[in-house]
Amino acid sequence: MPIDEALLERMLLRESVSEFLYREADLLDERRYTEWLDMLAEDYQYSVPLRMNVAFGETDAREETRAGREICWFDEGKETMSLRVDQLNTGLHWAEEPVSRISHLVTNIRLDAVELPEVAVSCRFLVYRNRVADETDFLVGRRKDRLRQVGDSWHVVRRELLLDQSVLLAKNLSIFV
Amino acid sequence: MTTVEEPTRTGAPQVRNLVDVKNGEISREIFIDEQIFKNELENLFPRAWLFVGHATQVPEPGDFFSSWMGADPVLLTRDDKGELNVLLNSCRHRGMRVCRYDEGNTLQFTCPYHAWSYSIDGSLVDTPGALHGVPQQKAAYGTNLEREKWGLVRAAQVHNYKGLVFANWDPEAPSFDEYVGDFHWWLDNLADAFDGTEGGTEAFRGVHKWRIRSNWKFVSENFLGDTYHGASTHASVEAVGIGPGGKGKRRHGERQNEGGFSKGRMKTSFRRGHGASDNLAYEIPYPEFEEAELDEYFVAAWEKRKEKLQAEGRLLGGRGPATLFPNMSFAAGFPRTILVAHPISPTETEVWRWYLVDKSAPEKVRDWLRHYYMRYAGPAGMTEQDDMENWDYATEASRGVVARRYPYNYQQGLGQETASDLDGSVHSHHAIAGEVNARAFYRRWAEFVDNLSWPELTELARVDDRATERDAVVTDVAEGVKVLDAVDVVDGPPAQ
Numbered sequence: 001m002p003i004d005e006a007l008l009e010r011m012l013l014r015e016s017v018s019e020f021l022y023r024e025a026d027l028l029d030e031r032r033y034t035e036w037l038d039m040l041a042e043d044y045q046y047s048v049p050l051r052m053n054v055a056f057g058e059t060d061a062r063e064e065t066r067a068g069r070e071i072c073w074f075d076e077g078k079e080t081m082s083l084r085v086d087q088l089n090t091g092l093h094w095a096e097e098p099v100s101r102i103s104h105l106v107t108n109i110r111l112d113a114v115e116l117p118e119v120a121v122s123c124r125f126l127v128y129r130n131r132v133a134d135e136t137d138f139l140v141g142r143r144k145d146r147l148r149q150v151g152d153s154w155h156v157v158r159r160e161l162l163l164d165q166s167v168l169l170a171k172n173l174s175i176f177v
Numbered sequence: 178m179t180t181v182e183e184p185t186r187t188g189a190p191q192v193r194n195l196v197d198v199k200n201g202e203i204s205r206e207i208f209i210d211e212q213i214f215k216n217e218l219e220n221l222f223p224r225a226w227l228f229v230g231h232a233t234q235v236p237e238p239g240d241f242f243s244s245w246m247g248a249d250p251v252l253l254t255r256d257d258k259g260e261l262n263v264l265l266n267s268c269r270h271r272g273m274r275v276c277r278y279d280e281g282n283t284l285q286f287t288c289p290y291h292a293w294s295y296s297i298d299g300s301l302v303d304t305p306g307a308l309h310g311v312p313q314q315k316a317a318y319g320t321n322l323e324r325e326k327w328g329l330v331r332a333a334q335v336h337n338y339k340g341l342v343f344a345n346w347d348p349e350a351p352s353f354d355e356y357v358g359d360f361h362w363w364l365d366n367l368a369d370a371f372d373g374t375e376g377g378t379e380a381f382r383g384v385h386k387w388r389i390r391s392n393w394k395f396v397s398e399n400f401l402g403d404t405y406h407g408a409s410t411h412a413s414v415e416a417v418g419i420g421p422g423g424k425g426k427r428r429h430g431e432r433q434n435e436g437g438f439s440k441g442r443m444k445t446s447f448r449r450g451h452g453a454s455d456n457l458a459y460e461i462p463y464p465e466f467e468e469a470e471l472d473e474y475f476v477a478a479w480e481k482r483k484e485k486l487q488a489e490g491r492l493l494g495g496r497g498p499a500t501l502f503p504n505m506s507f508a509a510g511f512p513r514t515i516l517v518a519h520p521i522s523p524t525e526t527e528v529w530r531w532y533l534v535d536k537s538a539p540e541k542v543r544d545w546l547r548h549y550y551m552r553y554a555g556p557a558g559m560t561e562q563d564d565m566e567n568w569d570y571a572t573e574a575s576r577g578v579v580a581r582r583y584p585y586n587y588q589q590g591l592g593q594e595t596a597s598d599l600d601g602s603v604h605s606h607h608a609i610a611g612e613v614n615a616r617a618f619y620r621r622w623a624e625f626v627d628n629l630s631w632p633e634l635t636e637l638a639r640v641d642d643r644a645t646e647r648d649a650v651v652t653d654v655a656e657g658v659k660v661l662d663a664v665d666v667v668d669g670p671p672a673q
């Protein structure tokens with residue numbers, strides 16, 4: 001059977017993207033936030049809209065708040081992200097002191113579009129946080145990333161999360177989701 | 178002073194015995210105990226004026242917004258005549274929550290269980306929320322069902338204060354204006370635009386909602402006057418700097434040469450339980466922005482407002498943080514946001530946050546404020562994140578049998594209250610560390626929870642007995658600034 005070159009290329013690309021996203025999860029879970037920031041493009045945009053309970057048929061129009069215009073959990077760029085890292089690095093950020101135990105699981109990785117040097121990637125995330133004793137949070141949802149090729153690695157350019165909660169059941173979002 | 182010795186309706190011990198404001202000691206039981214929590218739900222929340230939502234969330238006929246009043250789900254709706262209604266979101270047949278959407282538009286709420294339907298369409302029903310449709314009505318009830326008796330329960334009183342919508346279940350409760358008294362200065366600053374235009378604000382779409390494992394009063398108390406926690410709790414965000422001045426600058430980028438954050442800062446404590454911690458006579462100038470368009474907007478707004486208010490002889494300050502008794506807290510400056518702490522259990526609370534913006538704000542201003550609000554407040558806010566850690570673990574560590582034997586300490590500024598020319602209130606000139614507001618809040622709270630009657634509650638709040646040796650009474654704005662200038666200002670970081 002002849003090798004499908006295009007398919008092979010796509011598989012290699014997905015492998016490279018997956019490797020990158022897994023490495024990113026490792027850096028976050030190992031609390032290497034400053035190194036993690038280097039994985040984000042300077043024009044990085046991050047948004048996590050609020051989700052609402054709305055009527056069938058109104059979901060497209062109303063289910064999520066809109067980044068860029070309305071209140072979200074997060075809607076920010078790299079500058080604010082860096083401030084969050086600075087805050088974690090003060091050692092006085094009580095929300096994460098003592099530090100939480102966190103695992104980022106990334107799964108269902110697919111390439112939505114290949115427009116090199118950029119690719120659009122979709123995945124599911126599960127972020128588990130346990131802190132102090134019994135305080136445990138599960139943050140689960142869908143994610144869309146836009147990555148840009150930089151040398152033999154990637155930068156995250158855009159990240160949109162859809163968190164599957166309307167009322168946030170965690171007491172805060174002091175971790176990177 | 179009125180004293181009531183008979184037990185409360187539910188037969189619980191009087192909570193007033195647990196709140197010793199004279200000595201500044203308050204029992205931990207009031208944050209933990211199940212029976213006290215039940216009494217709050219029974220005697221406080223159904224009688225207090227509660228914030229339900231913002232009128233701009235329901236601009237069109239049929240628009241609705243789901244909210245809570247205490248532990249009861251309600252719908253804020255705008256009927257076909259444009260009037261606001263607050264309806265209990267529970268079917269009169271078997272109690273199903275007739276509407277489980279957070280927002281939407283409809284003139285009819287049809288219960289999913291057996292399909293009783295309730296209408297807010299005046300062409301179909303006389304009273305908005307009335308029972309309109311009952312499947313098989315004839316067969317089931319013949320002529321016995323009196324539909325006019327089985328509409329959705331309506332809040333007895335609803336009040337729209339410059340877009341801030343409040344409701345009260347109790348028809349006997351005093352009017353909103355009476356309940357609020359002179360605390361309306363703070364609500365004005367919240368609801369009016371930055372340039373003083375009355376009611377010139379609207380709510381951004383999107384309400385932050387999140388759960389904490391703490392008693393709701395921790396939240397009210399925090400915004401009521403606990404500026405003391407800022408230096409420690411918010412040390413990390415202060416070190417980083419997230420305000421207009423940018424990285425490494427003080428958070429609000431306030432104009433230090435014009436007084437800065439702490440000038441004239443004090444507490445205002447109302448006998449009715451409300452409280453604020455801010456600069457009342459002295460207005461903190463709006464922050465300095467690096468971007469010209471932003472700076473110009475806020476400079477112009479500040480000037481315009483100052484002229485308007487001075488012409489009206491009004492005080493300029495009063496931006497909070499503040500709490501309207503019992504569970505609506507807000508800040509009316511940077512950020513401008515409303516919080517409601519909904520009680521779930523003695524040790525669980527659902528916190529909601531709305532964010533306000535000038536209706537006339539240009540896109541750039543809106544966007545700057547929106548970003549600022551999100552990085553400051555709410556569960557992802559770099560300031561607010563640390564508050565929840567403290568409230569939750571204070572709760573956990575107060576639950577123990579031994580811990581509960583020891584009261585909390587509320588002795589800051591004890592006996593140092595001074596007179597105010599605002600009705601039924603006192604001040605305390607403690608820029609940062611003063612607990613006068615909390616003491617008054619819990620005293621009022623206990624009077625409600627012990628189920629004192631309205632005549633008793635009104636009588637108790639008629640005069641403020643706390644500042645009998647009055648010092649200079651602040652009578653006008655110029656005088657106010659002078660008095661405040663003389664006050665020793667303890668500098669410290671801003672906090673909410």
Ligand code: FES
Nearest residue numbers: 268270271288291
């Ligand atoms: S519970 Fe609503 S119709 Fe029966």
Ligand SMILES: [Fe+2]
Nearest residue numbers: 410564672673
């Ligand atoms: Fe705080």
